[in-house]
Amino acid sequence: MSIKYWPLKRGFMITSPFGQRAGGFHAGTDFGWEGGSANLPVHAVKGGTVIYAGAASGYGGPDPAGWIVIDHPTEDGGGVSEYGHIIREVQVGQRVEAGQRIGRINPDSRTNGGVAPHLHLSVMPYEYNPSRKLDPVPWLDGALYPGEDPPRPAPVPASGLTAEVLSQAMGGSVPIERYRELLPGFVNAMIAAQCTTVERAAMWCAQIGHESAGLRYMEEIASGAAYNGRADLGNTQPGDGPRFKGSGPIQLTGRHNFRKFSEWCHAQGWVDSPRYFEDRPQLVREDPKWGFLAATWYWVVARPNINTMADARDLVGVTRAINGGTNGLADRQLRYKRCLELGAALLPKAGDAPMSAQEVQEIKDFIVEFCGPIGSDTKDVRQQLTGGRDAGEYPGWEQLGFRTVTDAIAQVLLNQVAIAERLEALEKGKNDDVR
Structure with a gap:
C-alpha cells in the first residue's frame, strides 16, 4: 500500500x-x-x-x-x-x-x-x-489522484500521552510505575520519529509493543553469543555478539548498527562523539531515553518509508520492514486495533521533543550576544560607583584622586561637614571677641 x-x-x-x-x-x-x-x-x-x-x-x-x-x-x-x-x-x-x-x-x-x-x-x-x-x-482503495499531495501530520495537541494511556496501549504488561518511568523517553522518541498523527502513533505503539512485549524487555533475552563473528552485523571483534546484542525496544543489533545510531545522534547534536554508543552499548539497554531513540533511528533512518506506510495503515508492510517477515502478525493486529481505538489520547504533548546540544548552544549564544554588552556596561558602572568585588580590581577615577564615584561623593560630604564645623567655630570665636 x-x-x-x-x-x-x-x-x-x-x-x-x-x-x-x-x-x-x-x-x-x-x-x-x-x-x-x-x-x-x-x-x-x-x-x-x-x-x-x-x-x-x-x-x-x-x-x-x-x-x-x-x-x-x-x-x-x-x-x-x-x-x-x-x-x-x-x-x-x-x-x-x-x-x-x-x-x-x-x-x-x-x-x-x-x-x-x-x-x-x-x-x-x-x-x-x-x-x-x-x-x-x-x-488502490484510498489512493490519491496524480498531482495531489499526501496529508500532512496534524499538529501535536497540548494534552499529551499519559502513563495510564501508555499502559492501556501496551496491554498493562508492567506496573504503572514502570510506565511512568518510561514515558518521557517514549514520548521524546515518538516526536523524533514524527509519530504525531493517530495513524503513526498507533503503528509506533503497536509495533514497539509487540517487539518489547508491552515494554517489558529493553534488551534481547539471549546472551548474544550467537552473534559473535557475524561480519554482516559488523561484529568483527571478540565478544562483539554479547556487547552489541539486541538492545532497546526493537533490539538494535550489531556493532555496525550501534555505530550508525551513534553517527545519527551525533549529527542531531545529542551526543559528543560519532562512536558514542559503539563505545557505550550498555546505555541503549539501560537508559530508556537512548533505547527508545534507537527505535526512532530504525524507524526514520534505517527504514525511512515506515511513516508513509503508517499513514496508509499498512500494518503488514510495516511489519515486514521491522521484522523482515510477518512473525507475530496476529498480536500486532490486536495491538494496532487497540491503539487506533485510543485515538488522539496516544499523541505526545506539544513541546516535549528533546532539544539538541546545538539548539541549547544557540540559545546560550543568543543570551550572551544580547546580554553581553548590557552585562559589561553594568560591570563598568558598578566598578565606577563602588569599585570591583576584589580589592585592587578597580583603582578608581584619576580625576577623583583614584577614588570611586561613591568614595568621592563620601569625601565631598566629609569635606562639607568639616567646612561647616570650621565655619561654625570661626563664627563662635567672632561673637566671643565682640563681647
Whole structure:
C-alpha cells in the first residue's frame, strides 16, 4: 500500500473491469477518459523500480510503445504493477516515485485490438507473476489522484500521552510505575520519529509493543553469543555478539548498527562523539531515553518509508520492514486495533521533543550576544560607583584622586561637614571677641 496514486488524473472512467468477459478472463482493469484517452499521461501507482519496459506481446510496439512493469519494494508497500498500451517515458532499472508520470496512453488503436486508446493496469501481490494478478481497483482503495499531495501530520495537541494511556496501549504488561518511568523517553522518541498523527502513533505503539512485549524487555533475552563473528552485523571483534546484542525496544543489533545510531545522534547534536554508543552499548539497554531513540533511528533512518506506510495503515508492510517477515502478525493486529481505538489520547504533548546540544548552544549564544554588552556596561558602572568585588580590581577615577564615584561623593560630604564645623567655630570665636 504505502502512498498510492490512481494511474490517471481525477475524472477517469473504467472502460473494462477486472474479471470474466466475452472471450475470456480480463486479468486487469482498463482506464480511459470520456471524450478520448489518446496521449493521456500515465502515473506510477506506487514507488518502485522499473523491471520491464518497451515493446511487449499483446501491448504493441516498437519501443517505446508497449508496456511498463514496476516492482514495489516493501518500503513502498510491496507488489508489482503492470501498465499496458502505453508509450513509456522511463527505462528499465529506473527508480520512480508514487504518482510520478511514467508515460502516456498510446494513441494507436492497432496496439489494443482496434478499440479506443486506453490504459490496461494489472497488479500482483508480491513478485512478478502473471498467474496471480489481482483486481487493481480494491488494491488502490484510498489512493490519491496524480498531482495531489499526501496529508500532512496534524499538529501535536497540548494534552499529551499519559502513563495510564501508555499502559492501556501496551496491554498493562508492567506496573504503572514502570510506565511512568518510561514515558518521557517514549514520548521524546515518538516526536523524533514524527509519530504525531493517530495513524503513526498507533503503528509506533503497536509495533514497539509487540517487539518489547508491552515494554517489558529493553534488551534481547539471549546472551548474544550467537552473534559473535557475524561480519554482516559488523561484529568483527571478540565478544562483539554479547556487547552489541539486541538492545532497546526493537533490539538494535550489531556493532555496525550501534555505530550508525551513534553517527545519527551525533549529527542531531545529542551526543559528543560519532562512536558514542559503539563505545557505550550498555546505555541503549539501560537508559530508556537512548533505547527508545534507537527505535526512532530504525524507524526514520534505517527504514525511512515506515511513516508513509503508517499513514496508509499498512500494518503488514510495516511489519515486514521491522521484522523482515510477518512473525507475530496476529498480536500486532490486536495491538494496532487497540491503539487506533485510543485515538488522539496516544499523541505526545506539544513541546516535549528533546532539544539538541546545538539548539541549547544557540540559545546560550543568543543570551550572551544580547546580554553581553548590557552585562559589561553594568560591570563598568558598578566598578565606577563602588569599585570591583576584589580589592585592587578597580583603582578608581584619576580625576577623583583614584577614588570611586561613591568614595568621592563620601569625601565631598566629609569635606562639607568639616567646612561647616570650621565655619561654625570661626563664627563662635567672632561673637566671643565682640563681647
